[in-house]
Amino acid sequence: MGDRQPIAKRSRLKRVLDDVYVVPLVDRWLLHSPLRSTTAIVNTAAVRELKKADPDLVRLGALSSLIESPPSDPPRPMRGPLKPDFLGIVPTRRCNLNCLYCGFGAANASSSDLDPQLAVSAVDWMIEQARKNNAEGVDIHFFGGEPFVAPEVVDVVVHRARARSAERGLNCRFEADTNGIFDETRCRFIGDYFDSVVLSFDGPEDVHNRQRPAKGGDGSFETVSRNAVYLSRSPAELCLRVCVTSLNVKRLGSIAHWFCDQFHPAVINFEPLKPTTMSDRAGLQVPDPWEFAVRYIEAYRVASRFGVRVVYAAAAIERIQYTFCPVGRDTLIVSPDGTLSACYSLPEEWKAAGLDLTMGHLSAAGKMVLDQSAIEKMRNIPAQRNRCRRCFAQWHCAGGCHLMNHRTNRGEDYDDFCTQTRLIAAYLLLDRLGDEESLQKMVRSRRAAEALALVASDRLSDWEE
Amino acid sequence: MASGSCFRCHPAVAWSVEKSSIILFRSGTNDAIELRHPESALWDFLSRGIQMERITAMMCVLRSSTQQSAELWIKRRTAEWLRAGWLIQGDRIG
Numbered sequence: 001m002g003d004r005q006p007i008a009k010r011s012r013l014k015r016v017l018d019d020v021y022v023v024p025l026v027d028r029w030l031l032h033s034p035l036r037s038t039t040a041i042v043n044t045a046a047v048r049e050l051k052k053a054d055p056d057l058v059r060l061g062a063l064s065s066l067i068e069s070p071p072s073d074p075p076r077p078m079r080g081p082l083k084p085d086f087l088g089i090v091p092t093r094r095c096n097l098n099c100l101y102c103g104f105g106a107a108n109a110s111s112s113d114l115d116p117q118l119a120v121s122a123v124d125w126m127i128e129q130a131r132k133n134n135a136e137g138v139d140i141h142f143f144g145g146e147p148f149v150a151p152e153v154v155d156v157v158v159h160r161a162r163a164r165s166a167e168r169g170l171n172c173r174f175e176a177d178t179n180g181i182f183d184e185t186r187c188r189f190i191g192d193y194f195d196s197v198v199l200s201f202d203g204p205e206d207v208h209n210r211q212r213p214a215k216g217g218d219g220s221f222e223t224v225s226r227n228a229v230y231l232s233r234s235p236a237e238l239c240l241r242v243c244v245t246s247l248n249v250k251r252l253g254s255i256a257h258w259f260c261d262q263f264h265p266a267v268i269n270f271e272p273l274k275p276t277t278m279s280d281r282a283g284l285q286v287p288d289p290w291e292f293a294v295r296y297i298e299a300y301r302v303a304s305r306f307g308v309r310v311v312y313a314a315a316a317i318e319r320i321q322y323t324f325c326p327v328g329r330d331t332l333i334v335s336p337d338g339t340l341s342a343c344y345s346l347p348e349e350w351k352a353a354g355l356d357l358t359m360g361h362l363s364a365a366g367k368m369v370l371d372q373s374a375i376e377k378m379r380n381i382p383a384q385r386n387r388c389r390r391c392f393a394q395w396h397c398a399g400g401c402h403l404m405n406h407r408t409n410r411g412e413d414y415d416d417f418c419t420q421t422r423l424i425a426a427y428l429l430l431d432r433l434g435d436e437e438s439l440q441k442m443v444r445s446r447r448a449a450e451a452l453a454l455v456a457s458d459r460l461s462d463w464e465e
Numbered sequence: 466m467a468s469g470s471c472f473r474c475h476p477a478v479a480w481s482v483e484k485s486s487i488i489l490f491r492s493g494t495n496d497a498i499e500l501r502h503p504e505s506a507l508w509d510f511l512s513r514g515i516q517m518e519r520i521t522a523m524m525c526v527l528r529s530s531t532q533q534s535a536e537l538w539i540k541r542r543t544a545e546w547l548r549a550g551w552l553i554q555g556d557r558i559g
Contacts, residue, residue, distance in 0.1 A: 116522075116523065116526045117526050120526055120527070152519060152522070152523055155506075155509075155510070155523055156523050156526050156527055159502065159503070159505070159506035159509070159523075159527055160526075160527055162484075162485050162502065162505075163485070163501075163502035163503070163506075163527075165485070166484070166485030166501075166502070171484075172484075185513050185514065186513075188513075189509070189513060192482040193482060
């Protein structure tokens with residue numbers, strides 16, 4: 001039968017088998033083809049028909065477009081001149097809190113902050129790059145430690161970037177990841193000058209203070225919540241970022257409700273704990289992935305009623321991406337010692353994962369010295385994720401954190417990260433389709449969740465009845 | 466410039482942070498001026514009550530100048546703003 005088909009049709013059919021994924025629901029199938037912008041709930045007969053060597057297009061109805069229409073190209077590694085999507089500035093690794101799970105070295109941070117003169121050199125370079133690349137503007141992100149513990153670095157970067165970008169006719173956008181521990185004057189500055197603030201806030205007072213104590217053991221809740229109120233009323237877009245542990249996972253719905261009611265953020269971001277030596281010592285545990293997925297969707301729906309977006313970075317079903325993080329996007333992150341890298345984490349973390357994410361350095365004279373071979377290597381790191389090829393969420397999740405991928409030497413099997421990501425992505429797709437019945441059945445049934453999350457391959461080519 | 470020199474914004478002055486400038490307004494009047502870089506940076510630092518030594522250090526970086534040149538420049542700008550009533554002498558309140 002295959003010999004009688006035109007070659008073009010056989011080729012299209014093969015692509016469909018590779019581009020289309022089917023995951024089991026309780027009594028139906030979720031069909032998802034991100035490169036063909038198609039998601040649907042289908043029955044077994046439809047899946048069976050699609051998998052045939054010569055499917056009946058009439059029987060398939062609207063699904064026949066899956067075969068007839070060409071897919072988009074999958075995201076690929078960047079090529080050509082460097083095009084950083086943003087400039088990351090780490091003014092310091094110091095911090096004024098003592099969070100139990102800190103993975104950014106604040107506890108043992110060097111007291112050396114980034115030299116403001118070097119920071120300004122990085123800004124000048126970035127703006128020139130944007131101009132050369134005909135970009136509309138530049139994005140500058142501050143990270144740490146706690147960036148506002150080195151205020152002069154932030155202040156000179158902000159003012160220099162505003163001035164230089166204006167001279168070049170470019171827009172300039174600032175974002176900060178912060179713990180929210182600063183005085184009212186600094187808070188006003190952030191509200192006036194920043195476009196986006198990602199504020200770490202783990203929930204109501206009991207859980208926030210337990211997980212994020214100040215140095216000396218006092219709580220940080222009062223200051224953070226005061227600043228969250230102010231920032232929510234400022235022009236800056238406020239994102240509240242929650243580190244989810246076994247302590248707060250069951251409360252995500254009520255946390256979302258309280259956040260929406262008290263602070264009206266633009267976004268709430270729930271991210272599971274990444275275990276560190278500190279978190280292990282403190283007895284903090286990662287949330288159960290099954291529980292996290294169910295509670296996440298509960299929080300998502302609560303916040304939706306307030307018009308607040310809820311995000312779990314790995315289940316970004318609204319976009320197709322090649323990489324989960326700055327690695328592979330040409331992003332340059334300037335560390336306090338002038339090192340340029342693709343990752344906010346500490347070099348020790350990269351070494352533990354067998355990776356070197358250095359891309360160059362800022363010389364003492366402020367010259368950006370870039371290692372082209374390192375840049376090319378960085379661009380290809382995200383492609384190293386064989387396990388993902390079988391997963392329906394691969395173009396949304398893009399494999400997750402590359403450090404985690406390499407450090408845990410994740411083989412071909414799905415792990416807890418995969419479990420929660422696959423479940424949440426599926427739940428969000430069902431929500432987007434408006435299939436409340438299927439969603440509720442999935443959320444209530446551990447058995448159904450396991451059937452979805454643990455299936456070895458979602459590819460239509462591997463589907464068996 | 467004496468490190469103890471302090472200024473604060475005139476209580477009748479409000480300002481708006483724009484994309485690449487700061488606009489000062491005097492309440493009850495039509496007086497307004499637009500400050501571009503580097504004056505806008507200086508205004509921001511003064512309005513936040515940052516110590517003059519730190520302001521001078523930051524303006525050195527922003528203007529790519531020596532400390533002496535930055536001090537002189539700051540002295541001239543603050544004197545202008547004092548004369549025009551945008552600034553008054555004294556410790557920042559609040």
